[in-house]
Amino acid sequence: MQDYLDRVKRALADLELDEISPLLQEALDAGIPASALLEAMSAGMEMVGERFEAGDYFLADLVLAGEEMKEGVEVLKPHLSAGDIGGRGTVVVCTVRGDIHDIGKNLVCTMLRSAGFNVVDLGVDVPAERVVEAVRANSAAAVGLSVLLTTMVGSIGEVVEALKESGLRDSVKIAIGGACTTPELVERYGVDALGRDAVEAVRIFSGWAS
């Protein structure tokens, strides 16, 4: 069993896109539990994150790893139970109103899922009210807001205000990220953290989850 788990972890970490699906199928056929294979993939993603932070991997490599993870989860999905996925809590993620850039947002969603979070991805150009609804409906513990356009940073404030008005602000942590986000915006809008990239985002949400 350990041999399969090591191979899965390595295939993910080494970005072997063509290998992952057949390898997972082979492992399932050999009787390896899907939940253990999912954990091995998550461990591989962690290595991807480490290599990114060390400067050995780049944004495209994170995206490729994300695609690999999605492909792998599709293979495992029929064999997983509800409790195997998203056990670390729920995070609502979106690109804010007025902005439709989604590369960074998608990457954060994939990396958070692989790190064991249940991610509610609201998509792009999302008004503040929808964030509030999603937080309430999913009992989310945290919110991730992505914004690339300088002209739309005010939408961050709208989400913060809407969460305050709904009485939910004290029960959720908010992180922001994207090309135009700065420490000044964290202070201006009273959010809790700023993530420079998807790997840092995982670290921030993991810190809050623990």
Place this chain on the structure above:
Amino acid sequence: MADQHDRVLAALELREPDRVPVMDLMNEFPVANAILDRGPNPLHRLIIDERLAPVLDQLFARLPTAALTDREMEQLTRRGAAAAVRMGYDAAWLTCFPVLRFRSSKVMTDIFGRLCDVSIDASGNLVNPIYREGLIKSPDDWRVWPKRDILRLPEKVHRVFQEVQREYGGRLFIFGFGNYGIFENTWQPLGFERFVVAARKEKDFLRRMISFHADLHCLLIEAMADAGVPAFVHTDDLAYRSGPMLSPRLIEELFGDHYRRIAETAHAQGMKILFHSCGNTTTLLPSMVDWGFDAVHPLEPTAGVALAEVKRTVGDRVCIIGNIDVSHVLVEGSREEVEAAVRSAIRDAGEGGGFILAPDHSLPNISVDRLRWMVEAAHRYGTYPREG
């Protein structure tokens, strides 16, 4: 006192001019209109009128909109030049990018395969459309993609730049921009995820696309040279705030030789060529020098680019352009903050010449007052020889 052309050329050739030249990117109607004391264009007013949206949706779905959008783009080029001269800039990045087509009052496509949202600012100006996704999903999509409009681009750009160069070239050093770079024109019509997977599994397909776009760039350069434009902008966002989007090895493998060919084409025409890439480009700058570009822009401080470090590492081989922040300083900064940013940039990059002061992007919400403060500060603190 040197004229604008000599001043900018000296900086591009890494010599000391009489003072640090000032340049701006004239890519947005709101800023050009504000400088020229003009309101939004009538067409823009029509597009934002919600009552007319159903009519426009019908019209745009049935009729070709190229004449409409191309005319708007030509107006931006002319208006940008007039605004740059009024501001007293030494140089301007002028855009003539007649590639957009309305599909409805809310959606545009471009001739390369991007789907974008129409974007209108608070005062009713049409601003740069916002990229949503790519329309080319497969090698077959690209094979049958209509290229006639793309191939007409050099001719259209030539006509507009010839006129603008003739009218404004004596008072403004023009950097001509007529197309997105070969990386952006490849990945955006595909979508980034699709591009990344193709870079692993379908390199020949990507190479065909990249080669096509590089050929087009060379034709555009020749068209601008023929129009008398002295410099060409190659804009390709290779980086984002944390660093390069692709590994430098993959960039070199897929794009390196094409960048060299593009730079060589400009030089063969007697033009200078600028490489623009947003994001933290620090680790890519030596490659840009190696590819043969004369200048690099914008060296964003908010992406973590340290200007003094750039000057130290590549400043003896390439002209440095930019570095004045548009996320805060040129939007809402105080006069003192604008002056401090200008002085800091000149201190870090001005020594010995080879530096052109410019905003680090063009955005519709940049304040004209702050741009004026930037110019005044550059004139006050940017004279050569520098004080020890």
